[in-house]
Amino acid sequence: MRIQRTAAGVLALLALSACGTETGAGAGSGSGSGSGAVRTDLPVTGVRWDVGSVTADGKRTAAPSGAHVEIDSKGRGTGNYGCNHFTADVRIDGGTINVGQGTSTSMACEKDVQRFEAALSRTFSGELTMAVAERTLTLTAENGDSIALRAQPPVPLTGTTWTVTTLVSGTVASSLPAGAQEKARIVFGKDGSVQGTLGCNSFRGTAKVSGSTITFGRIDGTKMMCPAPRMKLERELLAVLDGRTTYRIDQRTLSLTAANGKGLGASATEATG
Structure with missing residues (x-):
């Protein structure tokens, strides 16, 4: 500090x-x-x-x-x-x-x-x-x-489209790879589902919310090949959306941190209802 x-x-x-x-x-x-x-x-x-x-x-x-x-x-x-x-x-x-x-x-x-x-x-x-x-x-x-x-105005975790803006590794935060900005979006459902895009492929899975933690289940997605920067982003995000993570919402900003120190920052862009 x-x-x-x-x-x-x-x-x-x-x-x-x-x-x-x-x-x-x-x-x-x-x-x-x-x-x-x-x-x-x-x-x-x-x-x-x-x-x-x-x-x-x-x-x-x-x-x-x-x-x-x-x-x-x-x-x-x-x-x-x-x-x-x-x-x-x-x-x-x-x-x-x-x-x-x-x-x-x-x-x-x-x-x-x-x-x-x-x-x-x-x-x-x-x-x-x-x-x-x-x-x-x-x-x-x-x-x-x-x-x-x-x-x-503040936004809820569920029903909000979260656009990934930052990648975190330990204490280092970085912008998304060139060409991958605004390509990754995450939406949490009230039914315990999670879906969106990982920079290249779309995905769907489960996400159990409890207190300040989210536990991700199996993530299934499409298998398209995309430009290298977007595939790199996809690998980084899959390392975060794996098992138990902690989360925090600052009004319209979401932070997710996995047990391995990998994390992401995302901003609310629109409500999905």
Whole structure:
């Protein structure tokens, strides 16, 4: 683990600050916005705030898939920079916040993601202000750099189409092989079934969910030959979908980890009903 200033944790607790100002703002809702109170009709706890972009030194950079912020009912901020997970605490003073120290994982990530994470860390330090409008949260630093976030509803494990975005081996996370992006999808059924595509071939099998674990049974699939990157992805995924795994859902992101240390990250793309 490495200790660093983390802005994303700030985002989460900043959203909590918005919740704290709701009551006062609501009492004076007919008197205009001159008081400076931030108002929102959204609940800020138990909501996933997806990071959309960071603007630093006049350059806007889109966030990697999976970058997000969440807060619990106690105001603890957690999330993901796009590759590494984090937690953080901040001090809230009226409409401003000051970033405290936090912790984050230190997995090796793709270079583009590493650059984004570095920009996010640099941007979110010191004093920040916030603005909430409908489902959008904007955080702005004193020098004008900012981050844009949007609230997303949580999704269930079953009945959701999960598109695989990341492969994990131990503490190292990596993007999918070139040419295999968005080729693998997994859907868990309420009847204990699992089906989808593995990058090349379609598959179907069983998946028993119990607490935070999923135990995969036999996986049957088609036998087509595909380009090498997609076949490589298929082998990697079969190593994860084998026997007992642990899983976690962060609003719209699914993480699966097998006993052998192999794992995957996936994002919700659509509901199947």
